[in-house]
Amino acid sequence: MTPKARKNKRLVGLFLLGCILFNYPLLSLFNLEAMILGIPLLFFYIFTAWAILILLAAIATRMRWRSPSKPDNKTG
Amino acid sequence: MLTTGIILFASFGYMGLLFAIAHYGDKRADAGRSIISNPYIYALSLAVYCTAWTFYGSVGLAVRSGLGFLPIYIGPTLMALLGWWIWQKIIRISKVHRITSIADFIASRYGKSTTLGGIVTIIAVMGIIPYIALQLKAISTGFLLINHYPDISVSYSELPVMGDPAFYIAMLLAIFSILFGTRHLDATERHEGLVAAIAFESIVKLAATLTVGIFVTYAIHNGFSDLFQKAGELAELKNPIGRESGDVSSLIFDRYLMIKGQGNSYMDWSIYVFISMLAIIFLPRQFQVAVVENVNEEHLNKAIWLFPLYLLAINIFVVPVALSGILRFPDGSVDADTFVLTLPMAEHQQFIALFVYLGGMSAATGMVIVETIALSTMICNDLVMPVLLRLPIETGGHQDYGRLLLTIRRGSIVLVLLLGYAYFRTIVEFYTLVSLGLMSFALVAQFAPAMLGGIYWKGGTRTGAICGLLAGFAVWTYTLLLPSLVQAGIIPQDFVARGPFGIALLKPYALFGLGDLNRISHSVFWSMLINISAYVGVSVFSRPRAIDHTQAALFVDVFRYSGEAGESHFWRGTANLPDLKSLLIRFLGKRRTDAALAEYADKHKLSWSYLATADADLVSYAERLLAGAIGSASARVMVASVVKEESLGIEEVLNILDETQQVIAYSRELEKATAELQEANRRLQDLDRLKDEFISTVTHELRTPLTSVRSLAEILHSNPDIDADQHKSFSGIIIKESERLTRLINQVLDYEKIESAQMDWVITSTDIKEIIQDAVASTRQLVEDKNITIDYDLNVQAPPISGDRDRLVQVIVNLISNAVKFCDAGRGKITIRLTSTDKQVRVDVQDNGIGIKAEDQSKIFEKFQQVKDPTRGRPYGTGIGLTISKRIIDFHHGNIWVESTPGKGSTFSFSLPTALEAALSR
Numbered sequence: 001m002t003p004k005a006r007k008n009k010r011l012v013g014l015f016l017l018g019c020i021l022f023n024y025p026l027l028s029l030f031n032l033e034a035m036i037l038g039i040p041l042l043f044f045y046i047f048t049a050w051a052i053l054i055l056l057a058a059i060a061t062r063m064r065w066r067s068p069s070k071p072d073n074k075t076g
Numbered sequence: 077m078l079t080t081g082i083i084l085f086a087s088f089g090y091m092g093l094l095f096a097i098a099h100y101g102d103k104r105a106d107a108g109r110s111i112i113s114n115p116y117i118y119a120l121s122l123a124v125y126c127t128a129w130t131f132y133g134s135v136g137l138a139v140r141s142g143l144g145f146l147p148i149y150i151g152p153t154l155m156a157l158l159g160w161w162i163w164q165k166i167i168r169i170s171k172v173h174r175i176t177s178i179a180d181f182i183a184s185r186y187g188k189s190t191t192l193g194g195i196v197t198i199i200a201v202m203g204i205i206p207y208i209a210l211q212l213k214a215i216s217t218g219f220l221l222i223n224h225y226p227d228i229s230v231s232y233s234e235l236p237v238m239g240d241p242a243f244y245i246a247m248l249l250a251i252f253s254i255l256f257g258t259r260h261l262d263a264t265e266r267h268e269g270l271v272a273a274i275a276f277e278s279i280v281k282l283a284a285t286l287t288v289g290i291f292v293t294y295a296i297h298n299g300f301s302d303l304f305q306k307a308g309e310l311a312e313l314k315n316p317i318g319r320e321s322g323d324v325s326s327l328i329f330d331r332y333l334m335i336k337g338q339g340n341s342y343m344d345w346s347i348y349v350f351i352s353m354l355a356i357i358f359l360p361r362q363f364q365v366a367v368v369e370n371v372n373e374e375h376l377n378k379a380i381w382l383f384p385l386y387l388l389a390i391n392i393f394v395v396p397v398a399l400s401g402i403l404r405f406p407d408g409s410v411d412a413d414t415f416v417l418t419l420p421m422a423e424h425q426q427f428i429a430l431f432v433y434l435g436g437m438s439a440a441t442g443m444v445i446v447e448t449i450a451l452s453t454m455i456c457n458d459l460v461m462p463v464l465l466r467l468p469i470e471t472g473g474h475q476d477y478g479r480l481l482l483t484i485r486r487g488s489i490v491l492v493l494l495l496g497y498a499y500f501r502t503i504v505e506f507y508t509l510v511s512l513g514l515m516s517f518a519l520v521a522q523f524a525p526a527m528l529g530g531i532y533w534k535g536g537t538r539t540g541a542i543c544g545l546l547a548g549f550a551v552w553t554y555t556l557l558l559p560s561l562v563q564a565g566i567i568p569q570d571f572v573a574r575g576p577f578g579i580a581l582l583k584p585y586a587l588f589g590l591g592d593l594n595r596i597s598h599s600v601f602w603s604m605l606i607n608i609s610a611y612v613g614v615s616v617f618s619r620p621r622a623i624d625h626t627q628a629a630l631f632v633d634v635f636r637y638s639g640e641a642g643e644s645h646f647w648r649g650t651a652n653l654p655d656l657k658s659l660l661i662r663f664l665g666k667r668r669t670d671a672a673l674a675e676y677a678d679k680h681k682l683s684w685s686y687l688a689t690a691d692a693d694l695v696s697y698a699e700r701l702l703a704g705a706i707g708s709a710s711a712r713v714m715v716a717s718v719v720k721e722e723s724l725g726i727e728e729v730l731n732i733l734d735e736t737q738q739v740i741a742y743s744r745e746l747e748k749a750t751a752e753l754q755e756a757n758r759r760l761q762d763l764d765r766l767k768d769e770f771i772s773t774v775t776h777e778l779r780t781p782l783t784s785v786r787s788l789a790e791i792l793h794s795n796p797d798i799d800a801d802q803h804k805s806f807s808g809i810i811i812k813e814s815e816r817l818t819r820l821i822n823q824v825l826d827y828e829k830i831e832s833a834q835m836d837w838v839i840t841s842t843d844i845k846e847i848i849q850d851a852v853a854s855t856r857q858l859v860e861d862k863n864i865t866i867d868y869d870l871n872v873q874a875p876p877i878s879g880d881r882d883r884l885v886q887v888i889v890n891l892i893s894n895a896v897k898f899c900d901a902g903r904g905k906i907t908i909r910l911t912s913t914d915k916q917v918r919v920d921v922q923d924n925g926i927g928i929k930a931e932d933q934s935k936i937f938e939k940f941q942q943v944k945d946p947t948r949g950r951p952y953g954t955g956i957g958l959t960i961s962k963r964i965i966d967f968h969h970g971n972i973w974v975e976s977t978p979g980k981g982s983t984f985s986f987s988l989p990t991a992l993e994a995a996l997s998r
Contacts, residue, residue: 008161011380015157022150022349024342038301043395046146050153050388057157057381 010060014053021049078426080223083433087219087241090434091248094273094441098256101272112271113371115378120275121365122383123282124442125152125356126390127207128214129513131281131439134391136413138398147345148517149391151352153384160380162357163366165531167376169634170367174704177450178363178523179458184708185530185631186538187623193458193709195542196523199549200360200454201492202557203519204447208496210512211440216242216500218436221417222429243497245437249444250493254486257449270445271369277442282390284435288416289393291428292400296419300396307399310406347597351514354521360450361443368450444493452488457707460484465713477662481705514596515556522548522603525611534628536611539618544611551603556595559584651690655718656698663705663714672701695719774956777820781813826886827956830963835883837967841991842881844917845870848908851888858896864904866892874912878991883964887972890957891921891984898925898982915993916970924981933974937962961986969994 020026030045037044104111111117130149137145155162166181175181179200183193219241256270297303356362370376401415410418417436420428461484525548526541561567575583585595587602620628660669676697690698695715702711788806792798798806829835852868859866888908895906907922928936937958965972965986976982989997 011157011160015154018150018154018157022147022154023346027342027345035301035304038299038304040304042143046143046150047388047392050150050384053153053157054381054384054388057384061160061377061380 007060011057014056014060017056018053021053022046078222078430083219083222083430084241086430086434087245087437088248090437091245091252091441094276095252095255097276098252098269098273100269102256102259102267102269105266105268110268110371112266112268112275112369115375116382117271117275118370118375119379119382119386120278121271121369122362122379123278123386123390124274124361124365124446125359126278126281126387126439127443127513128211128436128440130390131285131436132214132217132413132416133513134394135398135401135415136411138394139402139412139415143395144345144348145394146391147348148352149387151349151354152356153387154349155353155356156380156384159357160376162528162531163376164373165634166357166363166527167367167370167373169531169631172634173630173708174700175708176368176457176704177454177707178358178360178527179454180703180707180709181363182523182526182530182541183458184703185627186526186536186541187621187627188709188712189538189542190458190462190709190713192526192538192541192545193454193707194462195545195549197451197454197458199519199522199545201451203516204360204451205492205495205499206512207516208444208447208492209500211444212242212246212497212500214440215245215437216240217414218417218433221414222421222433242500245441246444246493246497249441249448250490253445253448253452253489253493257445257489258452258482258485266369266371267449270449271365274365274442274446277438278386280438281435281442282386284432284438285390285393285416287428287435288420288432289397291423291425292419293393293396296400296404296423297396303396303399306403310403341592343592344594344597347593347600348514351517351521351596351600354524355517358520358523358527359447359516360454360520361446364446364450444496448489448492451492452485455488455492456481456485457710460488461706461710462713465710478665478705481663511560511596515560518556518596518600518603519549519552521600522552522607525604525608529611529615530628531631531634534625534632535615536628537615537618537620537624540611540613540615543614544607547610548603548607551606552599555584555587555599555602559595651695651698651715651719653690653694656690656695656715659714659718660698660701663702770956774820774824778817781816781820785810785813785817823956823960827960827963830960830967837880838882839878839880841876841878842884844874844877844884844910844912844919844988847881847884848888848910848919850885851892852908854885855889855892855896858893859906862896862899862901862904864896864899864901864906866906866908868908868910870910872910872912874910874917875914875990875992877917877968877988878994879968879988880964884968884988887961887964887986888919888921890961891986894957894984895921895923895925895982898927899923900925912990914990916987916989918985918987920983920985922981922983927978927980928974928976928982929978930976933976936974937972969997 027042030042032041034041101111112121134145134148169175170181173184175184179193179196182196183189186192252273256273257267259267259269293299293303297306357366397415397419398412401410401412401419404419404422405415417429417432420432461481522545525544526536529536530541558567559572562569562572570578572584574580581588585591585598587598590598590601593601657669657673660672664672676694680693699708699711699715702714705711706714788810792803792806826835848868848870852866892906892908896904899906903924905924907920909920909922911918911920962972965988968988970986970988972984972986974982974984
């Protein structure tokens with residue numbers, strides 16, 4: 001598989017993960033009257049999940065940059 | 077103290093700074109040292125997505141529906157992840173086809189349709205003008221607010237148009253857009269200065285948001301948890317009854333921190349995510365910065381996480397600012413849309429307030445600039461040009477169209493801004509920032525089926541796209557636009573409350589009784605449903621034209637056909653080179669045309685001096701050049717006017733490939749042609765084989781008599797004392813065999829003569845009976861040798877024929893000797909019959925020999941054909957006789973044929989026209 005196709009797969013995977021994270025029913029699990037570290041749970045969940053998703057996207061796109069010469073040794 | 081003078085100075089100073097940055101960017105670009113060619117600037121320019129709506133409106137929305145503002149930014153985050161996939165494809169397609177706007181993209185995909193381009197442009201203008209108005213409103217509100225510093229109050233009526241700084245800002249934006257957005261004629265050329273300015277604006281608005289967020293959260297309050305705590309206490313204070321005691325009351329959760337109830341359900345949340353996913357791709361300004369201004373596809377790599385990071389950063393303080401605003405102005409006297417600005421004002425932080433004001437301005441102006449340029453390209457290329465090109469006056473004229481084009485584009489910019497301003501002054505007051513923005517989103521989402529279908533599905537057709545777009549637009553108009561006019565008082569209230577004509581099922585906010593969703597979600601659901609159904613349904617049932625196939629294949633398989641030469645595989649046409657050149661000059665100007673053509677010549681190693689005709693490759697190159705300036709649909713019309721022919725050949729269509737009926741039809745044709753060729757080849761091979769066999773047979777036939785002649789001669793030679801009787805008998809055989817040899821050789825020579833058309837024909841009027849008699853006489857010996865009887869009856873009247881007597885004798889001799897060959901010695905019987913009419917005479921030669929198999933009957937007259945003897949495996953005779961006979965009869969315009977039953981004998985017949993008939997027909 002080409003590095004590009006692998007990156008595509010990773011990003012599509014992240015997209016699907018995002019769709020699940022930010023939709024019903026997962027969202028409803030955090031839609032509670034509760035605080036975590038003094039911050040409302042849902043607010044905390046959304047921004048944390050958002051940040052993690054961005055971090056994963058950064059990692060997913062970066063991996064290709066680091067190993068352009070020997071892309072076949074890397075696994076997703 | 078913030079005086080009006082300082083505020084105005086800051087406003088116009090900021091605009092001046094923008095001009096300077098854009099100018100610097102353009103200068104650097106001209107010098108070949110781009111400042112925007114890196115993924116960070118690209119990601120920042122994508123952030124033009126965040127407008128005044130984000131800057132001011134998010135807080136307002138948060139106050140009204142809590143976390144409901146977030147889907148608008150989560151959608152783009154998700155789409156950015158998938159965007160690698162979609163954006164990359166759109167960017168590649170646009171670069172290959174020199175597409176400059178979303179209208180051009182859709183028009184080009186569906187067969188370069190001017191109709192579609194026009195529809196998309198009109199829809200885009202309708203959707204975007206209110207959005208631009210919203211930005212101008214934000215600028216104006218911002219100015220009014222800060223101008224009253226430190227009082228917090230706003231009233232639009234106090235400002236006449238001429239005294240409204242928003243009006244001047246709008247005009248400055250028009251000048252900016254004209255200066256930096258229409259520098260080149262070719263809209264595919266990037267506007268580097270513009271992008272630089274947009275990126276700068278993105279930095280300013282983010283900085284301003286973060287500044288006010290940090291100020292509110294950490295200066296006014298004591299961090300996030302402190303703020304949430306205080307908000308909870310306030311809610312408890314207002315609603316102390318029936319609430320459990322705790323840190324934070326349920327009320328604040330219900331309203332601001334959870335997804336609940338009408339207007340903020342999971343369904344609405346998902347639909348908002350969905351439309352903002354589409355908006356990030358299909359908003360004209362996003363298309364402009366993400367696709368047209370893209371320097372390098374690789375920049376997407378970083379942008380797909382940098383841009384979401386930007387969105388996260390700009391949103392993180394929205395809820396704190398909203399809560400803080402509620403705490404500061406608990407009586408609701410201040411519009412929540414202005415909290416961002418009013419909070420620092422209320423705290424007497426004039427520098428923060430001024431910075432926030434400029435931040436708001438940057439958010440608004442960035443959007444207005446890019447959106448206006450995108451719209452002006454669309455209006456010019458897909459609305460005005462198609463009409464202009466169809467006007468009769470243009471034909472043959474050699475005016476400078478380049479100047480005209482730029483004028484139209486600049487005019488459109490001014491027009492769009494004036495429309496936006498007018499809209500703002502008349503209607504916008506009735507709406508919040510967000511509701512207008514969301515209406516735009518819902519409308520822009522209508523482009524999605526035609527666009528996404530267009531790049532991933534070859535089956536989408538022009539009719540399908542038109543139907544889908546119009547249907548979606550109609551539903552949007554009914555469910556969002558018309559009701560919004562009710563709010564402005566233009567349409568009576570009953571329309572919304574009871575439905576048109578009192579029909580409750582048609583209530584625009586609850587179509588067919590669907591009342592669970594909020595207005596936007598409701599409209600998106602129905603319009604997308606109908607749009608997609610119409611697009612797919614009509615596409616499936618409509619018949620695509622050849623150009624639809626071509627464009628579909630080029631778009632869907634862009635990565636396969638990528639590269640400059642792509643299109644010419646599909647489109648064949650040649651043009652007169654001077655015509656084509658003058659067409660280019662009219663739109664691009666002489667300098668650019670010459671440069672472009674020189675580049676082409678260089679690449680293809682051509683020399684113009686030898687060229688009079690532009691080939692298909694050059695024609696499509698010219699079309700792409702033009703497409704960059706006037707849009708693909710118009711370019712097609714213009715190029716078609718000078719192109720001589722345009723057709724899809726078998727090769728081209730085969731390239732387009734697969735499924736399509738047309739291809740199947742063509743491939744069948746091709747298969748047929750191939751089959752014909754194969755058949756011809758097979759026959760040639762057969763002939764070749766037959767010729768070999770013929771040669772071997774002839775030599776064999778020659779050798780047999782030669783062998784006997786030689787052996788007899790040797791006997792005579794070595795036995796001089798052989799007795800006289802034997803001597804006579806031997807020499808008699810030698811003579812006979814020599815005659816046979818001579819006959820054979822004569823036959824071959826005759827055959828050769830006839831074949832090479834060198835035969836000398838002696839045409840006279842002759843009697844067929846004499847011919848038969850002569851032939852029988854000359855074969856008497858042959859017949860008697862095999863003890864065969866021969867019958868013929870010549871007591872019939874036969875009209876004279878005209879022909880070569882000797883040759884015709886030869887025909888009958890051939891037929892008789894043929895019959896003799898196939899008859900058994902002793903039992904053989906040959907019958908010759910003569911019949912005649914006024915028009916023709918007919919001769920039958922019947923034998924009772926072995927006969928000829930049906931499959932051989934048709935072949936025996938052909939060249940080199942011999943009927944094989946099944947026992948000997950070698951043919952009888954040379955096979956030349958019948959071929960020669962046929963040639964002779966053909967020459968006389970007669971027919972020759974055979975009827976035979978194997979085992980019972982054959983009848984060879986020929987017919988000849990009478991002399992009279994021959995004379996008449998000549």
